[in-house]
Amino acid sequence: MHAMAFLDPAAFFGTDLGAKPTSLGRNGLSVPLFLGLRYQDSHNFVRGERWDQGRKNSTEVASAPRCDSRTSERIKSFRMPKQKKQQPYKAAVVFRKEPPPPDDPGHYDRFGILLKESQKFCKRVGLQKDLIPKIIRTDSDWAFILKVDALLESAAIAHRPPWPANPTFEADVS
Amino acid sequence: MKQTFRNGALDDFIDSLSMNGRTSLLKLLEASALPEEELRFVEVTRLVRNAYAHNIEYADHSLTQLINSRGDKSRLIKYLSGIKTYDEAKLMSSYEKDPMFLRFCIIDSAMRFLFYAYHLTSRPKKKAKRRISQ
Numbered sequence: 001m002h003a004m005a006f007l008d009p010a011a012f013f014g015t016d017l018g019a020k021p022t023s024l025g026r027n028g029l030s031v032p033l034f035l036g037l038r039y040q041d042s043h044n045f046v047r048g049e050r051w052d053q054g055r056k057n058s059t060e061v062a063s064a065p066r067c068d069s070r071t072s073e074r075i076k077s078f079r080m081p082k083q084k085k086q087q088p089y090k091a092a093v094v095f096r097k098e099p100p101p102p103d104d105p106g107h108y109d110r111f112g113i114l115l116k117e118s119q120k121f122c123k124r125v126g127l128q129k130d131l132i133p134k135i136i137r138t139d140s141d142w143a144f145i146l147k148v149d150a151l152l153e154s155a156a157i158a159h160r161p162p163w164p165a166n167p168t169f170e171a172d173v174s
Numbered sequence: 175m176k177q178t179f180r181n182g183a184l185d186d187f188i189d190s191l192s193m194n195g196r197t198s199l200l201k202l203l204e205a206s207a208l209p210e211e212e213l214r215f216v217e218v219t220r221l222v223r224n225a226y227a228h229n230i231e232y233a234d235h236s237l238t239q240l241i242n243s244r245g246d247k248s249r250l251i252k253y254l255s256g257i258k259t260y261d262e263a264k265l266m267s268s269y270e271k272d273p274m275f276l277r278f279c280i281i282d283s284a285m286r287f288l289f290y291a292y293h294l295t296s297r298p299k300k301k302a303k304r305r306i307s308q
Contacts, residue, residue: 111274141237145226151284152216152287155292156199156200156202159206159294
């Protein structure tokens with residue numbers, strides 16, 4: 001073989017390398033070919049695979065056996081999620097449906113709502129949770145009014161305007 | 175050295191305030207911008223409570239009977255009910271039929287008062303100042 005054949009891959013292999021121009025190195029040499037490697041692309045690197053498969057028998061470059069079976073096994077081992085079906089917006093989003101208010105206001109449980117909200121409020125403020133239901137279920141009206149009045153008075157006393165009833169200030173004592 | 179002072183004297187002063195009068199809790203609530211209806215409701219509840227407390231004969235009376243026996247009946251019904259438009263006679267008859275209805279109205283007004291008192295006490299949150307980029 002002529003010595004220049006090493007510098008000219010086309011002469012070296014006797015093939016046209018125009019089919020794989022990207023495999024040529026800076027000096028016009030097919031670097032992957034000499035190393036017995038093939039870069040399929042920047043991230044998929046298969047060692048020992050030659051790019052000129054058609055001319056496999058005509059070359060003298062030793063190449064490692066192909067590992068197609070390995071790569072295929074590796075690809076099979078991936079568990080890819082199933083592609084979701086494209087749904088229209090209304091089918092994809094779950095809307096919470098609240099029952100509409102009844103036409104007849106007599107069927108609307110205002111008392112139940114009041115008790116429920118009062119429990120929430122008392123819990124938030126720090127009062128006994130079932131304070132209001134207990135007051136409502138008082139036996140006599142006399143005791144009921146006394147309890148309501150006591151509740152209002154304690155709320156009025158606990159009420160402190162932000163300013164000027166309870167000012168907090170800092171003084172430089174030094 | 176910095177020290178923080180809390181004005182406990184004002185706390186004691188508010189605790190000792192009476193419910194009615196020129197210097198009272200109601201005046202303080204009024205100054206704190208509590209709505210007129212809630213103020214009148216507290217006032218009327220105190221009236222009914224005093225009527226029950228100062229006359230032992232009323233101990234067996236129901237609330238509707240007590241209201242009917244008083245001279246300021248219309249005012250009591252108006253502020254205890256918390257209903258905007260009503261027919262007084264019909265409303266009183268419905269109260270007599272179902273006493274829990276009147277209790278519901280009173281508790282409803284009381285809850286509204288508690289709600290206002292809670293929000294009047296809490297300080298408003300400071301809003302972040304908007305920075306103007308130069």
